[in-house]
Amino acid sequence: MVSSTQATISTISDANRTETYDSATRSTIAILDFGSQYSELIARRIRETQVYSEVLPYHTSIEKLKEFAPKGIILSGGPNSVYDQGAPMCDPEIWNLGIPVLGVCYGMQLMVKQLGGEVARADRGEYGKAALLIDDPTDLLTNVEHGATMWMSHGDSVLSLPEGFEVLAHTANTPSAAIAHPNKQLYGVQFHPEVVHSIGGQALIRNFVYHICECEPTWTTDSFIEEAVREVRAQVGDRRVLLALSGGVDSSTLAFLLHKAIGDQLTCMFIDQGFMRKGEPERLVKLFLEQFHIPVEYINASDRFIAQVKGITDPEEKRKRIGYEFINVFESESKRLGPFDFLAQGTLYPDVIESADTNIDPATGKRVAVKIKSHHNVGGLPPNLRFTLIEPLRMLFKDEVRKVGTALGLPEEIVKRQPFPGPGLAIRIIGEVTPDRLEILRNADLIVRQEVNRSGSYHDLWQAFAVLLPTIRSVGVMGDQRTYAYPIVLRMVTSEDGMTADWARVPYDLLETISTRIVNEVKGVNRVVLDITSKPPGTIEWE
Structure with missing residues (x-):
């Protein structure tokens, strides 16, 4: 996944860690992080093209960027407005480095503002899916279909472009959804091409990485x-x-x-x-x-x-x-x-x-x-x-x-083993961990794993596990007797990398089998519930 060619190595150290950065001429894309939860996803999408990428702080100095020697720079999205007091800003010398830059959402707005354009709060924000209407199907948007769905999440919009920029695409609510200054190789998109909801997003990323930045696929x-x-x-x-x-x-x-x-x-x-x-x-x-x-x-x-x-x-x-x-x-x-x-x-x-x-x-x-x-x-x-x-x-x-x-x-x-957290079952017991609670959860977890394996679903799921809620009890009936026992939560998710996840639509028969076995076989449990929360807004683990 990295070029075997080595040149000068620069190091960044703390008390216990030493990280090395290869400053050879291998193809690298630097991502400046402005606080987006998707910054790492951008890095992963670039690596899928077999080009190395790394997330750096937004305030990384020009000197450090030159040491890193990227073929291109991507400015991430972020939760701020460019007009917020203390809004994160990159060094404006980035625009003069002579290498391609792609601004995503906040990154695009920052590019526009720092280069003399105008950004303001939009009359209507744009959140979720939107059709991308392409005005120039070349360069950055090559092989991206007209009307392709893209994922939007912004309240600010570009009102006027800096000198030399042109519009590449728009949406119903956003006149400047994709922009470019072709001579300076500066690009911006108001949507998030890195998320799976953006159809054609990976094609756009490949265009930037290969055709604009002229990277080589050396990350193997x-x-x-x-x-x-x-x-x-x-x-x-x-x-x-x-x-x-x-x-x-x-x-x-x-x-x-x-x-x-x-x-x-x-x-x-x-x-x-x-x-x-x-x-x-x-x-x-x-x-x-x-x-x-x-x-x-x-x-x-x-x-x-x-x-x-x-x-x-x-x-x-x-x-x-x-x-x-x-x-x-x-x-x-x-x-x-x-x-x-x-x-x-x-x-x-x-x-x-x-x-x-x-x-x-x-x-x-x-x-x-x-x-x-x-x-x-x-x-x-x-x-x-x-x-x-x-x-x-x-x-x-x-x-x-x-x-x-x-x-x-x-x-x-x-x-192909499903991820298991370092703290183990301790963070799948909500609240205090005791030996008795660990035994309950171990027995329930074993049933989940056994039945998921029997169903042939194991490798289709990112994770499938049980969570114990020992601070909650509910009334049940077993053998004509009243019970007052704990619930077990089933957590089953699909994901590509753990950064985002969706709850798995597993067959009802599988859920029924797991539920029946847990209630019948695990002492202290009388109820099984299903967690259908995606990440975000939730996390995969409960703690």
């Missing part, structure tokens, strides 16, 4: 593995690495990648924190030892973790306590097994984005994008961590990790 699985192996070897040298293995596709892919890079210098440690699903710890250890021949140290620390979350009901506090305890266990156990210089984690790009404080307004110190939740391997790490973190998958999306895992030889049962 093989080249990513080659470069990652080389960088790990260079970073680690002859020192040892401790890997936090969970058994999911992320950490398992990382185990295979690191084993390929450094062999016996890698030690995998599986910590059973007491929040795993029924039978998973035993299955995982056996699989790695007997089939993959990668040594795994099994640590049963369930009592420690359950004690850490005793009495805790706030989901953020739960995640952070579990994250801290992971590190505490690693540090204490590594003294027995070590010494180790590095801690490897299967952190992914969506983990970073959803947890990050990376896009901070330098003037106010406030976050531009809203932080959704902390991830135990990102937001829960202590500042005095004695390991140096090594996270080769940190800039990958889930689908990219699956491709890497397949190329490295992981079996399908792991590569």
Whole structure:
């Protein structure tokens, strides 16, 4: 997924992490993030064209952009108006870099304002689907059909264009839905081509990436593995690495990648924190030892973790306590097994984005994008961590990790395993976590997995799981006896990358079978309900 050609490497470091940016002439698109929840989706859509892309803070300096050496720049959407006090602005020198720029929604309005045009509150906002009426079907809009549906979400509109710009397309409510300054290769769209609702959006992105920016498709699985192996070897040298293995596709892919890079210098440690699903710890250890021949140290620390979350009901506090305890266990156990210089984690790009404080307004110190939740391997790490973190998958999306895992030889049962959160069942119990509640949820979760597998729906779903609501009880009747027990929520979603998701329209027969089995077989449950909320506005997990 990256070019194997290397040149100068620049680094950005914090106390525990070192990230490298290849400043060679490989094709790269930089995305300046103005707080849009879709910024990462833009990056993913570009990577689908086999061109590397990365989300950077909107205030990234011209000097840093030149170091990054992108073939093109995309300005994301955002929640602000360009006329808001303290509205995020990019360095206006961007327009003079001599490389193509595409502004999306807020990004387009910012381009217009900074270059002398006029933006104002529209008489009618435009939200949802709209037909794109094309005035110029060439260049940016090549192969985008006239009347194609595009996803709109804006209250401001362009009233007048800067000098040299022309209209490429309009909608019924937006006279300037797509604009261009062909000589300067500056483009803007008022809609969101990155979302799946925009028909022809990916064609537009390909036009910008290939025809306008003249990028080469160098972001491939093989080249990513080659470069990652080389960088790990260079970073680690002859020192040892401790890997936090969970058994999911992320950490398992990382185990295979690191084993390929450094062999016996890698030690995998599986910590059973007491929040795993029924039978998973035993299955995982056996699989790695007997089939993959990668040594795994099994640590049963369930009592420690359950004690850490005793009495805790706030989901953020739960995640952070579990994250801290992971590190505490690693540090204490590594003294027995070590010494180790590095801690490897299967952190992914969506983990970073959803947890990050990376896009901070330098003037106010406030976050531009809203932080959704902390991830135990990102937001829960202590500042005095004695390991140096090594996270080769940190800039990958889930689908990219699956491709890497397949190329490295992981079996399908792991590569296509549905995501499971690091804090495990602890964040699928709403409120306090207790051993009794964990047992109820484990039994219900096992039934969900068994029936989804039997139905042949497992690989059609991004995730399918149970959530326990122990703070709620309802009246039921079983065997002519009154019951007063907990509800189980079924959460089944479809998604491409976990950034957005829709509730799955599974057959009623499957829902009925799951419901009947849970109520009959799981003691303490008398009701099963279905969550039909998409992401956004909800998240996939409940906590």
